[in-house]
Amino acid sequence: MSLEQFSKRDASPGYIFYNAEPTPKSGWEYFKRGFSRAIKGELFVGLKIVLVEMLRKGNSHTISYPQEKIEMAPRYRAIHKLLKLQESGSERCIGCGLCEKICIANCIRMETKLDENSRKEVSQYTINFGRCIFCGYCAEVCPELAIVHSGDYENASEQRAHFGLKEDMLTPLDEFKANKQKEFPGFGALSDDADSFVKKTPLAY
Amino acid sequence: MDWAIVIETVIKAIVVLAVIAGMAAFATYIERKVLAFMQRRLGPMNVGPHGILQLAADGIKLFTKEDIVPQNAVKPIYKIAPVIAPVTAFTAMAAIPFFPEFTLFGYTVTPIVSDINVGILFIMGVASAGMYAPLLAGMSSTNKWALLGAARTVIALLSFEVVSGLALLAPLMMIGSLSLIDINDYQIGGIGSWLVWSQPMAFLLFVIAGFAETNRTPFDLIEYEAEIVSGYATDYSGMRWGLFFIGEYANMITISFLVSIIFLGGYNSFWIIPGAIMILIKISAFIFLFLWVRAAWPHVRPDQMMWLCWKILMPMALINILITGIVLI
Numbered sequence: 001m002s003l004e005q006f007s008k009r010d011a012s013p014g015y016i017f018y019n020a021e022p023t024p025k026s027g028w029e030y031f032k033r034g035f036s037r038a039i040k041g042e043l044f045v046g047l048k049i050v051l052v053e054m055l056r057k058g059n060s061h062t063i064s065y066p067q068e069k070i071e072m073a074p075r076y077r078a079i080h081k082l083l084k085l086q087e088s089g090s091e092r093c094i095g096c097g098l099c100e101k102i103c104i105a106n107c108i109r110m111e112t113k114l115d116e117n118s119r120k121e122v123s124q125y126t127i128n129f130g131r132c133i134f135c136g137y138c139a140e141v142c143p144e145l146a147i148v149h150s151g152d153y154e155n156a157s158e159q160r161a162h163f164g165l166k167e168d169m170l171t172p173l174d175e176f177k178a179n180k181q182k183e184f185p186g187f188g189a190l191s192d193d194a195d196s197f198v199k200k201t202p203l204a205y
Numbered sequence: 206m207d208w209a210i211v212i213e214t215v216i217k218a219i220v221v222l223a224v225i226a227g228m229a230a231f232a233t234y235i236e237r238k239v240l241a242f243m244q245r246r247l248g249p250m251n252v253g254p255h256g257i258l259q260l261a262a263d264g265i266k267l268f269t270k271e272d273i274v275p276q277n278a279v280k281p282i283y284k285i286a287p288v289i290a291p292v293t294a295f296t297a298m299a300a301i302p303f304f305p306e307f308t309l310f311g312y313t314v315t316p317i318v319s320d321i322n323v324g325i326l327f328i329m330g331v332a333s334a335g336m337y338a339p340l341l342a343g344m345s346s347t348n349k350w351a352l353l354g355a356a357r358t359v360i361a362l363l364s365f366e367v368v369s370g371l372a373l374l375a376p377l378m379m380i381g382s383l384s385l386i387d388i389n390d391y392q393i394g395g396i397g398s399w400l401v402w403s404q405p406m407a408f409l410l411f412v413i414a415g416f417a418e419t420n421r422t423p424f425d426l427i428e429y430e431a432e433i434v435s436g437y438a439t440d441y442s443g444m445r446w447g448l449f450f451i452g453e454y455a456n457m458i459t460i461s462f463l464v465s466i467i468f469l470g471g472y473n474s475f476w477i478i479p480g481a482i483m484i485l486i487k488i489s490a491f492i493f494l495f496l497w498v499r500a501a502w503p504h505v506r507p508d509q510m511m512w513l514c515w516k517i518l519m520p521m522a523l524i525n526i527l528i529t530g531i532v533l534i
Binding site for chain 2: 034043046047049050051053054059060061062064
């Protein structure tokens with residue numbers, strides 16, 4: 001394949017080729033090009049752009065991180081959360097063990113026993129976050145929506161075992177009583193500010 | 206009487222050193238803020254209100270950082286090289302008249318350390334000697350990036366020196382004096398007598414050469430991060446690196462004063478604005494131009510810089526001198 005064919009191989013019909021200005025042949029043409037570029041003032045276009053950006057108010061894209069954080073999308077998969085039932089306040093997890101089975105990193109481990117009402121109860125539930133690849137299969141397979149991913153991405157800690165125990169992941173009682181348990185909107189759900197991204201369709205004009 | 210002059214000169218030198226070093230430090234803060242706003246960022250925000258105490262934080266960091274001397278470096282030269290940068294930059298300021306004469310407690314002060322009659326020549330010479338700092342630093346630190354930086358220093362010196370010298374020749378032919386006070390007094394007749402109107406080409410060429418002389422952005426090839434890590438300063442840390450930094454900003458202030466005095470009317474008062482305020486406005490605008498250009502323009506390759514200086518700017522400077530000479534005759 002020649003070079004020309006090679007460089008044009010994927011061009012769809014709508015592809016516009018940019019015709020650059022021809023390379024000067026003689027010294028006089030070089031001089032003419034240099035002179036026209038010198039008096040064109042193209043350099044001042046760049047100066048104008050950055051000056052306008054500087055003078056525009058509220059133009060900063062900086063998020064001063066510890067003070068303000070961006071809202072994570074519902075599909076974001078960070079540290080897991082174990083949710084409780086809204087009505088009774090008991091744990092949603094029924095101890096079916098599906099998450100343990102499906103986990104491809106083999107990082108979930110649960111121990112179950114029968115409680116005094118002969119119902120299955122989870123006595124130990126740990127996730128080894130050193131192994132977890134945050135694939136989200138456990139949350140997807142859970143029949144009770146008990147284990148979900150939260151948006152807590154700040155998972156640096158002094159101990160390797162932090163966040164990994166059931167007590168860390170379960171919604172704390174005071175938080176639960178204050179009705180602060182965030183419901184998992186489901187995979188593929190829209191983010192809260194999705195409306196602000198919707199633009200008018202061309203038909204509206 | 207003799208002692209009075211000595212004491213006065215020493216006091217002036219200390220004041221110039223302190224004020225210019227402070228201005229240089231503040232210029233780093235301004236640079237970070239202006240660049241940040243031009244790039245839609247906030248810049249330093251956490252240390253003090255709007256990050257104004259970042260200066261102090263940087264100073265503490267530079268002073269307390271470990272001073273590393275590489276094992277195979279030529280140690281005496283490696284250690285002395287960073288001193289050259291601020292020393293030459295501040296020595297060059299000895300011949301600059303910063304403000305108009307003023308009277309303090311009945312004593313007339315001329316805010317110039319020493320009014321020598323070859324002032325401009327002295328400044329250009331000493332400022333060019335400042336290029337020994339990156340050259341020696343780069344060659345003594347046994348580092349390939351530093352060596353490349355040193356080689357580029359020579360390229361830069363060979364390129365801009367001829368342009369800045371020839372560009373200044375034309376206005377000096379009109380004035381007939383090398384003293385900056387005489388140059389300033391030549392433009393005493395208001396905004397119309399500024400030399401930028403009669404010598405626009407020399408103004409342009411000298412500003413371009415000034416950017417090259419201070420290693421600022423279009424010509425910052427001796428320390429360009431993307432190509433040669435940090436150029437001559439790759440191996441330096443702590444206060445030795447800080448000395449290079451102070452030297453660079455002091456050079457920026459020197460060039461700003463030179464352009465303001467030679468081409469933009471200097472410290473002559475304008476309308477109701479006194480001369481001291483006028484020159485402060487001019488050098489502030491000029492330092493802003495340095496930062497503005499850094500935010501907007503890409504830098505040139507070393508060969509492009511030589512090409513520009515020798516093939517474009519030097520012939521233009523020569524033509525400018527020729528035309529000025531014909532007009533003067």
